[in-house]
Amino acid sequence: MPQFKAFRAQVAAGVLTVTLDDPPLNLIGPTFAEDLIALIQEAEASPAYRVVVFESAVANFFSAHVDLTRVPQLLEVIQQFLPGEFLGMLYRRLSTAPVVTIAKVAGRVRGAGNEFILACDMCFASHERAVFGQMEAGLGLLPGAGGVQHLTRLVGRQRAMEVVLSGDDYGAELAAQYGWINRAIADATLDTFVGDLARRIAKFPASGLRAIKTSIANISLPDEHAIRADGAKFLELMNTEEAKSRRAARDERYREDARAEWEMNYGRIIGEL
Amino acid sequence: MPQFKAFRAQVAAGVLTVTLDDPPLNLIGPTFAEDLIALIQEAEASPAYRVVVFESAVANFFSAHVDLTRVPQLLEVIQQFLPGEFLGMLYRRLSTAPVVTIAKVAGRVRGAGNEFILACDMCFASHERAVFGQMEAGLGLLPGAGGVQHLTRLVGRQRAMEVVLSGDDYGAELAAQYGWINRAIADATLDTFVGDLARRIAKFPASGLRAIKTSIANISLPDEHAIRADGAKFLELMNTEEAKSRRAARDERYREDARAEWEMNYGRIIGEL
Amino acid sequence: MPQFKAFRAQVAAGVLTVTLDDPPLNLIGPTFAEDLIALIQEAEASPAYRVVVFESAVANFFSAHVDLTRVPQLLEVIQQFLPGEFLGMLYRRLSTAPVVTIAKVAGRVRGAGNEFILACDMCFASHERAVFGQMEAGLGLLPGAGGVQHLTRLVGRQRAMEVVLSGDDYGAELAAQYGWINRAIADATLDTFVGDLARRIAKFPASGLRAIKTSIANISLPDEHAIRADGAKFLELMNTEEAKSRRAARDERYREDARAEWEMNYGRIIGEL
Numbered sequence: 001m002p003q004f005k006a007f008r009a010q011v012a013a014g015v016l017t018v019t020l021d022d023p024p025l026n027l028i029g030p031t032f033a034e035d036l037i038a039l040i041q042e043a044e045a046s047p048a049y050r051v052v053v054f055e056s057a058v059a060n061f062f063s064a065h066v067d068l069t070r071v072p073q074l075l076e077v078i079q080q081f082l083p084g085e086f087l088g089m090l091y092r093r094l095s096t097a098p099v100v101t102i103a104k105v106a107g108r109v110r111g112a113g114n115e116f117i118l119a120c121d122m123c124f125a126s127h128e129r130a131v132f133g134q135m136e137a138g139l140g141l142l143p144g145a146g147g148v149q150h151l152t153r154l155v156g157r158q159r160a161m162e163v164v165l166s167g168d169d170y171g172a173e174l175a176a177q178y179g180w181i182n183r184a185i186a187d188a189t190l191d192t193f194v195g196d197l198a199r200r201i202a203k204f205p206a207s208g209l210r211a212i213k214t215s216i217a218n219i220s221l222p223d224e225h226a227i228r229a230d231g232a233k234f235l236e237l238m239n240t241e242e243a244k245s246r247r248a249a250r251d252e253r254y255r256e257d258a259r260a261e262w263e264m265n266y267g268r269i270i271g272e273l
Numbered sequence: 274m275p276q277f278k279a280f281r282a283q284v285a286a287g288v289l290t291v292t293l294d295d296p297p298l299n300l301i302g303p304t305f306a307e308d309l310i311a312l313i314q315e316a317e318a319s320p321a322y323r324v325v326v327f328e329s330a331v332a333n334f335f336s337a338h339v340d341l342t343r344v345p346q347l348l349e350v351i352q353q354f355l356p357g358e359f360l361g362m363l364y365r366r367l368s369t370a371p372v373v374t375i376a377k378v379a380g381r382v383r384g385a386g387n388e389f390i391l392a393c394d395m396c397f398a399s400h401e402r403a404v405f406g407q408m409e410a411g412l413g414l415l416p417g418a419g420g421v422q423h424l425t426r427l428v429g430r431q432r433a434m435e436v437v438l439s440g441d442d443y444g445a446e447l448a449a450q451y452g453w454i455n456r457a458i459a460d461a462t463l464d465t466f467v468g469d470l471a472r473r474i475a476k477f478p479a480s481g482l483r484a485i486k487t488s489i490a491n492i493s494l495p496d497e498h499a500i501r502a503d504g505a506k507f508l509e510l511m512n513t514e515e516a517k518s519r520r521a522a523r524d525e526r527y528r529e530d531a532r533a534e535w536e537m538n539y540g541r542i543i544g545e546l
Numbered sequence: 547m548p549q550f551k552a553f554r555a556q557v558a559a560g561v562l563t564v565t566l567d568d569p570p571l572n573l574i575g576p577t578f579a580e581d582l583i584a585l586i587q588e589a590e591a592s593p594a595y596r597v598v599v600f601e602s603a604v605a606n607f608f609s610a611h612v613d614l615t616r617v618p619q620l621l622e623v624i625q626q627f628l629p630g631e632f633l634g635m636l637y638r639r640l641s642t643a644p645v646v647t648i649a650k651v652a653g654r655v656r657g658a659g660n661e662f663i664l665a666c667d668m669c670f671a672s673h674e675r676a677v678f679g680q681m682e683a684g685l686g687l688l689p690g691a692g693g694v695q696h697l698t699r700l701v702g703r704q705r706a707m708e709v710v711l712s713g714d715d716y717g718a719e720l721a722a723q724y725g726w727i728n729r730a731i732a733d734a735t736l737d738t739f740v741g742d743l744a745r746r747i748a749k750f751p752a753s754g755l756r757a758i759k760t761s762i763a764n765i766s767l768p769d770e771h772a773i774r775a776d777g778a779k780f781l782e783l784m785n786t787e788e789a790k791s792r793r794a795a796r797d798e799r800y801r802e803d804a805r806a807e808w809e810m811n812y813g814r815i816i817g818e819l
Contacts, residue, residue, distance in 0.1 A: 136481065136485075137474070137477045137481050137482060137485055138477055139481070140477065140478030140480065140481040141481050142481055142484045142485045142488060143485075148485065148488045148489055149488075149492065152489050152492055152493050153492070155452075156426065156427045156452050156493070157394075157423075157426065157427065157489060157490070157493035157494070158393075158394065158395050158396060158427065158454070158455050159395075159452070159455055160489050160493070161373070161394040161395050161485075161486065161489055162395050162455050162470075164485050164489065165373055165394070165474050165477075165482060165485055165486070166470060166473060166474060167477070168473070179452070222492075223492075226488075226491070226492060229488070230488055233484050233488070237480060237481055237484060240478070240480055242478035242479070242480055242481070243478060243480075243481070245478075246477075246478060271473045271476070273476070
């Protein structure tokens with residue numbers, strides 16, 4: 001097993017459980033990317049597991065969003081592994097890895113965090129506690145790491161427009177109705193449900209699992225050129241005056257003492273700026 | 274603001290509210306097309322709004338259907354703006370306009386009226402009062418202005434087959450379950466919900482909104498050639514003996530005194546012919 | 547009407563009702579294929595009906611799965627009709643036949659049986675009695691006759707991954723939530739609902755129905771090359787040691803006295819091997 005920094009990992013019954021443990025927000029930054037790359041490299045070699053379950057040890061958050069203060073460092077880590085590529089193509093590499101990946105979400109997951117769970121093969125979420133959002137529109141950006149691509153395919157044009165243009169928070173129930181996630185599951189049974197499913201799949205022959213994943217992925221994964229185009233557009237929009245002005249307004253309100261409040265209610269607050 | 278005939282329009286807080294006000298049925302005919310073209314042209318220039326909300330001032334109807342008595346005049350208006358094209362390509366031009374469009378539906382919307390709301394970026398509907406239908410099959414036709422294309426992408430092959438082949442009416446709840454519309458919302462809160470959403474989006478930077486809309490549209494809008502093919506097929510089917518016979522049967526039953534009854538219950542009655 | 551062996555057929559009001567009657571399991575084998583080919587050939591000629599409803603006369607089962615003991619004979623029948631092709635391409639030929647097809651499911655339908663109903667234009671299912679499954683993963687296989695292709699398009703990448711990788715049973719309610727089928731309908735009203743819908747459509751002009759079906763199918767049916775690739779992969783996986791070992795484990799448990807129990811609860815039991 002690689003030495004992880006932001007992850008904790010444990011194998012049992014053919015299932016690798018990866019616990020995101022980088023408090024307070026499990027931000028998508030260079031440390032996360034290093035760990036994800038190490039995980040992908042191991043999964044592409046000969047892993048002792050067939051299924052990976054991603055969960056979070058951080059209260060209230062699966063992953064809040066990208067670390068906007070460390071985008072250059074994040075890109076540097078990614079481009080050592082995938083020269084010239086952005087985060088969306090790293091996620092896509094996870095989507096084609098020869099293991100089955102399941103996201104188990106019991107807190108907030110937004111922005112690049114949500115794009116990470118969309119790159120997983122499945123997502124099950126706590127009915128009571130999971131919250132999903134792509135809030136980039138509120139900052140003058142677009143989701144640049146595959147979120148637009150996945151959501152449009154999963155929920156259709158009209159609901160993708162709503163979700164991404166509003167930048168608002170969506171509870172697990174509505175996310176499931178829209179097809180954004182597999183299912184909303186009562187919090188008390190989520191761990192058992194996902195554990196049973198993961199162990200069940202891990203008992204099945206690896207060659208069949210790989211054939212199924214490949215066949216489904218071949219017709220449903222976003223095109224690489226579209227992911228790249230969204231990534232380039234994200235970086236371009238980061239430098240517009242409109243986006244800088246929105247970030248300045250956010251920074252003014254997002255002082256240290258209001259940070260917890262903001263991150264808990266990002267969807268609402270970004271709409272109030 | 275252009276001088277509209279079938280529309281009333283009002284701008285506030287970056288939101289243009291367009292009220293369809295051409296009683297008794299808000300038919301899709303030459304007047305509607307003239308207004309829609311004027312609106313698209315303004316939206317493509319430099320509008321004072323980022324979001325357009327379409328609603329209806331006509332009791333019970335958002336838009337009943339195309340005006341079958343004035344198809345040549347409708348085509349003439351469209352082809353002055355888009356030489357050689359049919360209604361579906363006019364709608365597609367709306368779908369790519371650099372403003373966010375939301376249909377708010379609290380009455381019946383069928384045929385080319387439904388194809389109009391499918392061309393909008395989103396659709397929210399009154400749980401109690403909205404009714405959706407593509408009844409062309411009952412007249413020996415197919416939806417010729419993008420309805421087949423949009424519905425198949427939104428609701429999948431099997432439900433699109435059901436909805437279009439049956440030509441029946443669908444309430445807002447079932448339409449939302451199928452993914453035909455974004456959501457069915459309690460009538461008492463529909464105006465507030467859509468107003469809040471529209472004003473929220475209108476506060477966000479225009480460059481980000483345009484990038485999001487373009488990225489989603491690029492992978493989810495129908496192909497132009499398929500829209501054109503459906504339009505040509507519609508006109509071809511209009512001249513078949515079967516379609517003429519169905520229209521004659523409809524005309525016999527659809528006398529002036531039965532017209533309101535028919536339009537209120539089109540889905541049921543077309544199945545009784 | 548052709549002389550069927552596994553089917554019973556009856557025409558009324560423009561609707562052909564085809565009853566699968568090959569107890570105890572309505573297996574997909576050479577007899578089923580012969581009947582389906584005869585039906586397709588008649589539908590492609592000049593049928594006296596516009597709509598075909600498929601139902602089952604066998605208690606508890608619409609169709610259990612392919613007859614794994616007779617795969618060579620099944621392929622021989624198919625390839626006399628479609629040289630070089632597998633079951634998925636026979637099903638695809640049904641999907642493009644110039645009649646409207648509706649599956650009415652009130653029992654278990656799994657594996658190649660489920661792929662058959664996915665090839666139909668619509669599927670309505672008994673809320674209380676219908677059960678759906680693609681259990682191939684549990685045998686080290688993938689669904690080789692279009693199931694992966696249809697499900698991914700209907701339910702999206704993440705739910706298709708869940709359904710196919712788990713190989714588990716899904717009730718009608720969840721199948722409808724996922725978009726796998728049109729609707730789950732109370733058992734007491736299923737026959738009336740499907741009968742009314744079929745007769746309604748059968749009254750509409752054939753040229754319009756064919757145009758609608760063709761337009762929808764053109765943008766939603768799986769690509770032929772993908773169906774062929776899945777079929778070839780299925781046959782390849784059949785010969786892996788992993789798949790042989792799973793079949794041996796199944797055969798050990800699947801003794802004659804346990805067969806009914808197994809077939810009733812395939813999804814659960816395949817996960818216990």
